[in-house]
Amino acid sequence: MNVLVVGGAGYLGGAVVDLLLKSAHQVRVYDALLYEECYRKPVDFVYGDVRDDDHLRTELAWADALVWLAAVVGDRACDLNPDVTVRINEKSVAGLAQNFSGRIVFTSSCSIYGSQSGRTLTETSPLDPLSLYASTKLAAERYLAKKNAIVFRLGTMFGVGDNFARVRLDLVVNTFALQAIQHGKITIFGGNQFRPLLHVRDAARAVVDAIASSHTGIFNLHRQNVRISDLACQIRNHFPDLIIENVDIPARDARDYRVSSDKARALLGFRPIHSIDEGIEQVEELLQTNRLKQPDNPRYANDRYLASVGQQAIMTQAPMIPGSGGNGRAREVGTTVAIGRPAEREEAPAAA
């Protein structure tokens, strides 16, 4: 199958594309490179924006199946510019539903369950989206309801997905590991709230397996539900001198939920294999071996990056690359493709 990975240059996309490269599928990535200067994975690449309907439609014509990962991801990142967030996370999916009749694998989020402590949530449980991010994900799910689409409500991911893509250090396990290494101390607010967690490579495996499956509908995907204070103690197993500071005020982020992934286990054979300890060790190794020159660089946190250097990137639609035949596609296919600096961004009004 021809598989287009939209948003494939991101954290999860890096792991998804690695698995696809080992498969019999033809792979192409379509991404606006919000956080990257270049895309160098040896795979066919199209520099494009999901807000560019004409450009996207050309690529949809090539694809038999789509993995749709593109989004402004995270509550704080989405709040930076609500109009742009709705355009990217929601309206572009509405357009997709109209313009594509092939197989779709879409990543939603367990965040749409909001704050519902005391019970384990299944795909039919009530929803309580507490943020713009969550409500745009829910709206997108609804656009796909009647399509040949499988929707994964992912838990919070952790670990290192591949050797190329930007690792996200704004996700709770990775953040705690970073703070432990940098400061010898982590601060937790409240701490009683639960989060479903999932290694990024287990998420990628489920996504890739779903491309050729005939299952449709919504599936929760997580490895285990973890209380934040327990996660902090688990981090201390790796850093025995770690100080855990408890601040007895509610977290700014009010999400608190436990989910069940029994449906994915029963119907899809979902079996996560990567542990939280493994994820902690991966982040530890990345940092201890100084492979991230500046772990504090805003690039590793979506909201910090978009609030600073990246704001312009998200406000304006990714332009076509001059000289690429008018379709924004890098000219080499199947070899290492360096995009380098995108064409000068035009001072255009926000696309939203």
Ligand SMILES: NC(=O)c1ccc[n+]([C@@H]2O[C@H](COP(=O)([O-])OP(=O)(O)OC[C@H]3O[C@@H](n4cnc5c(N)ncnc54)[C@H](O)[C@@H]3O)[C@@H](O)[C@H]2O)c1
């Ligand atoms: N990371 C998590 O813990 C988590 C949890 C639940 C759900 N998800 C979902 O998984 C998916 C991938 O998340 P991630 O952590 O890899 O995020 P990410 O921010 O690392 O990747 C998103 C990718 O989408 C691209 N993108 C954004 N706007 C675009 C646009 N307008 N046009 C084209 N490309 C665009 C970005 O350049 C980036 O490469 C998202 O849909 C997210 O909502 C992630």
